[in-house]
Amino acid sequence: IEDSLRQAQKIEALGQLTGGVAHDFNNLLMVILGGLEMLDHTDEAARRKLLMDGMRQAAHRGASLTRQLLAFSRRQALQPQPVDLARQIGGMRELLARSLGGNVQVQLELSQDLWPVHVDPGELELVVLNLAVNARDAMPKGGAIVIRARNVPSLRLDGLRGDFVRLSIIDTGVGMTTEVQRRVFEPFFTTKDVGKGSGLGLAQVYGFAQQSGGNVQIESEVGRGTTVALLLPRSESQPERDGPAPEGLIPEAG
Numbered sequence: 001i002e003d004s005l006r007q008a009q010k011i012e013a014l015g016q017l018t019g020g021v022a023h024d025f026n027n028l029l030m031v032i033l034g035g036l037e038m039l040d041h042t043d044e045a046a047r048r049k050l051l052m053d054g055m056r057q058a059a060h061r062g063a064s065l066t067r068q069l070l071a072f073s074r075r076q077a078l079q080p081q082p083v084d085l086a087r088q089i090g091g092m093r094e095l096l097a098r099s100l101g102g103n104v105q106v107q108l109e110l111s112q113d114l115w116p117v118h119v120d121p122g123e124l125e126l127v128v129l130n131l132a133v134n135a136r137d138a139m140p141k142g143g144a145i146v147i148r149a150r151n152v153p154s155l156r157l158d159g160l161r162g163d164f165v166r167l168s169i170i171d172t173g174v175g176m177t178t179e180v181q182r183r184v185f186e187p188f189f190t191t192k193d194v195g196k197g198s199g200l201g202l203a204q205v206y207g208f209a210q211q212s213g214g215n216v217q218i219e220s221e222v223g224r225g226t227t228v229a230l231l232l233p234r235s236e237s238q239p240e241r242d243g244p245a246p247e248g249l250i251p252e253a254g
């Protein structure tokens with residue numbers, strides 16, 4: 001029952017795309033088309049640079065929106081495999097710095113003896129990026145985002161039994177009211193301005209945690225900050241040692 005409910009929810013959610021996301025896309029395209037038009041009529045270098053920066057930003061935003069939509073609506077199941085979190089997340093440093101901008105710092109606190117976890121590495125990266133972007137958005141004055149991972153042996157919680165790794169993304173931002181906390185996992189629920197938020201981030205995080213056989217917990221206090229903690233199942237086998245970290249979905253270029 002839960003499965004078909006989720007399926008129905010998903011279909012309804014995707015049905016709303018035509019309205020909400022098409023609208024966002026249209027706004028972004030308008031920025032680009034308008035910018036091109038103005039470029040045609042200005043020779044001033046500084047002004048041209050400004051226009052191009054705006055267009056580039058709009059294009060990036062469009063690309064990230066598509067990425068989220070694809071991840072959210074993707075039919076094929078995730079491909080869980082043994083993942084070394086320290087390695088996978090350590091490999092995201094540059095991507096995080098580039099995506100988050102200079103206003104926030106990311107601090108990794110990954111314990112030395114972390115167990116490998118059984119997850120889809122590409123999806124994990126998207127999820128961590130989503131959570132980090134949310135954390136940044138919650139701290140308009142800047143600050144530190146802590147990404148922490150700890151082993152949790154013999155967990156017994158709700159439906160979960162066994163060894164897990166808790167991966168937390170911690171911010172000291174604006175926090176959430178209980179009303180917002182209650183709704184955050186709903187697809188398309190957002191408190192952000194039009195064109196800024198899709199409301200798909202935490203819905204995707206939730207789906208990822210469920211499909212991985214884990215869970216996600218949120219602790220938040222208005223004015224103090226938010227911790228989103230993923231419980232990821234320990235992997236029975238060791239990850240590959242050689243070569244670079246398993247490839248994420250996120251292209252390193254850009």
Ligand code: ADP
Binds near residue numbers: 135174192200
């Ligand atoms: P989006 O970020 O596109 O709005 P999400 O599903 O990721 O979509 O988040 C839904 C809402 O949850 C956000 O609009 C925001 O109100 C709230 N939220 C998510 N993460 C945080 C956070 N770290 N701090 C405060 N509020 C948050």
